Amino acid sequence: MSRRVLVVCPGRGTYTPDDLGSLARRLAGPGVPDAAHRVLEAADRFRAEVGSAPISDLDAAPRYQAALHLKGENAGPLIFTATAVDWAILPRDRFRPVCVAGNSMGWYSALHCGGVFDFGDALRVVDTMSKTQGDRPLGGQLILPWVDEDWRPRPEKRREIEAYLAELRSRGLAAEISIDLGGYLVLAGDDAAIAAMKKELPVERQGERDYPFQLAQHAAFHTGLMAEPSRMGREALVTLPWRGPALPLVDGAGRVRRPGIATDREIYEYTLVEQVLCRYDFTRSLRVALREYAPDAIVLLGPGASLGGAIGQTLALEGWRGIRSRGDFARVQKSDDPVLISMGRADQYERFVAEALSGR
Numbered sequence: 001m002s003r004r005v006l007v008v009c010p011g012r013g014t015y016t017p018d019d020l021g022s023l024a025r026r027l028a029g030p031g032v033p034d035a036a037h038r039v040l041e042a043a044d045r046f047r048a049e050v051g052s053a054p055i056s057d058l059d060a061a062p063r064y065q066a067a068l069h070l071k072g073e074n075a076g077p078l079i080f081t082a083t084a085v086d087w088a089i090l091p092r093d094r095f096r097p098v099c100v101a102g103n104s105m106g107w108y109s110a111l112h113c114g115g116v117f118d119f120g121d122a123l124r125v126v127d128t129m130s131k132t133q134g135d136r137p138l139g140g141q142l143i144l145p146w147v148d149e150d151w152r153p154r155p156e157k158r159r160e161i162e163a164y165l166a167e168l169r170s171r172g173l174a175a176e177i178s179i180d181l182g183g184y185l186v187l188a189g190d191d192a193a194i195a196a197m198k199k200e201l202p203v204e205r206q207g208e209r210d211y212p213f214q215l216a217q218h219a220a221f222h223t224g225l226m227a228e229p230s231r232m233g234r235e236a237l238v239t240l241p242w243r244g245p246a247l248p249l250v251d252g253a254g255r256v257r258r259p260g261i262a263t264d265r266e267i268y269e270y271t272l273v274e275q276v277l278c279r280y281d282f283t284r285s286l287r288v289a290l291r292e293y294a295p296d297a298i299v300l301l302g303p304g305a306s307l308g309g310a311i312g313q314t315l316a317l318e319g320w321r322g323i324r325s326r327g328d329f330a331r332v333q334k335s336d337d338p339v340l341i342s343m344g345r346a347d348q349y350e351r352f353v354a355e356a357l358s359g360r
Helices: 022-027 034-049 055-059 072-089 106-113 119-131 155-170 191-200 224-237 264-277 282-293 307-318 326-333 346-358
Strands: 003-009 095-102 140-145 175-181 184-189 204-206 209-211 297-300 340-342
Touching (some): 003 106, 003 282, 022 055, 034 055, 034 072, 034 119, 072 106, 072 119, 095 282, 095 297, 106 119, 140 175, 140 191, 140 204, 155 175, 155 184, 155 191, 175 191, 224 264, 282 307, 307 326, 307 340
Parallel strands (some): 003 095, 297 340
Antiparallel strands (some): 140 184
8 A cells, every 4th residue: 555655856965975885785785776767877878968077976975075076066956966866766656746945956856756847857957057156155054953952932033033043134234044843943155254153143052063163165055145156047948848847746835736737937036046045944844744635654755864853843743643842753753653754764664664665
């Protein structure tokens, strides 16, 4: 019996040192569909055409190098290809996608999974938008939590952060919340704003990490500082065969882009203008998808599984299936009916996906 699933596509920063070689390992598994192999082959052909390192070579590198793997023109296509491979692998007899969402760059992946673009055209979007900032990121991004360690909301913490950003703007600095990410806020700004945030925001330790910390080689995505990349993307990608979706897509403003209703022009304008220049509210996107489609489970495509924390935090904020804390989420995940299936986690991949593939 198939499970109705919300499919979530991850964004930048999700291919980590732990994921090195994961594409090769995934494609070497039993019962992997030919379509998944064709995805990587198509990615390598495209990269050869544009004079970039093959995705398979990046994945097979002897060691993870931040300067190589986090570079925009490599990171975007590498992550997108890994996501598309997982989408091709996902056993449709076990998991029936009813809706697709993504975080930040994951919106481009969602366009592929949702049927707006085939793999080649979606990769062209990712490659183009990854190159628009050039060799040096425009501004930067910091991340910090506004919930406590057990994922309980702290609205006063959020208000303090928003007031601080307003104060930075009063000084003439560009500073915004660029991504609402479950229990985290991603703050973006110009170089002066990022320097001020790193100096002035109080340090808070959660788990093994001190916050805030700067996201490596990230620009001030989803803010007005991206006006030039937006213009460049519109000019370069206007001739692509934009279509309405084949599956419902929930965008970064929480709007459902429905098959037969959403137009190619709406998708084009949102993708290359609004979501480039405005806050990406992944929390709202996920909440809308849960409420509209009431899936049996959420499938997080790879690479990695770092977005799983933000998904779990959103479930706790929503009170989904009685989950109201980190402990509740951990308990449900250990049960025979977990709410989140992360294809980038070896244990969950083997439990749900490899088992299904080997039974084909």
